[in-house]
Amino acid sequence: MVELTSFDDLINPRLHGKFEPEPVYDVPSEAPSEKASIALDETRTPVVIVDNLHVKYQVYSSGKSVGAAGAKRLLQSSTRGIREVHAVKGVSFVAYENESIGVIGSNGSGKSTLMRTITGLTTPAEGSVYASSRPNMLGVGAALIPDLSGDKNIMLGGLALGYNRQEINEMREDITKFAELEEFIDLPMRTYSSGMSARLKFAIAASKQHDILIVDEALAVGDARFRKRSEAKIREIRENAGTIFLVSHSMNSILDTCNRVIWIEKGVLMMDGDSKTVVDAYKAKKK
Ligand SMILES: Nc1ncnc2c1ncn2[C@@H]1O[C@H](COP(=O)(O)OP(=O)(O)OP(=O)(O)O)[C@@H](O)[C@H]1O
Incomplete structure (x- = not known):
């Protein structure tokens, strides 16, 4: 059984000489809701534990999310016009090593919010997320620069993923090949079609072996053929002991890639089980 540790420990272990199994987040609410008890399978290695997770957004009624300036205004006189969106409502589950988990649900059901909270990008209102290592969202988009060539962007993306120059030089041919951009790799990325940029981003991000990897559908774009190859790559990452x-909204991708599915609707966990059972139940409900 691995020791579950907090993000703080992962960020700077030297600051945390003594191991204290703190949750990634633990924000007690004034009136805690009844906690669902989590059943752990003792025979397998848990890598992510989501315990009674609630996520809320504060939004202006104009639809804008409340940023730093908005939060300041919240402290001032009128708070009218601010609405709360309760995007994830008491979700609990345990993900184990080597699992490939599909996350499905209607538009706006809270899938991306749940994933962003697992990676630590979004703070929960209540509940906890525990992880054995830092979960990574597949994507290096933010690190890339459109005016630079694909090749230079491989270097940038690789550095952003933590590789050194020599390692990137050894990988660049494989990345270019996987992205099918051999003839275009010296051209600026802004001249690429959206599919070509998506392929390059996927190829760079997937070059790293992630222990816990999150792929949001928006990133797995490209044409049908590339989609198949990216699915195969995802399976390969999974086989190398990743979770x-x-x-995805594509039930075919989910059935081809995942051995377990979590279905969320309006922020509530509807079903968690083997892919076919959950996808069938979801399809039946959607009819
Ligand atoms: N940054 C934000 N600020 C305010 N509200 C948000 C924010 N992000 C998401 N929401 C709201 O939270 C709810 C869940 O959204 P989320 O994007 O997690 O759903 P989703 O299941 O990923 O949707 P989709 O399938 O359309 O991508 C929605 O009501 C959405 O409007």
């Missing part, structure tokens, strides 16, 4: 979450 993968795949958010």
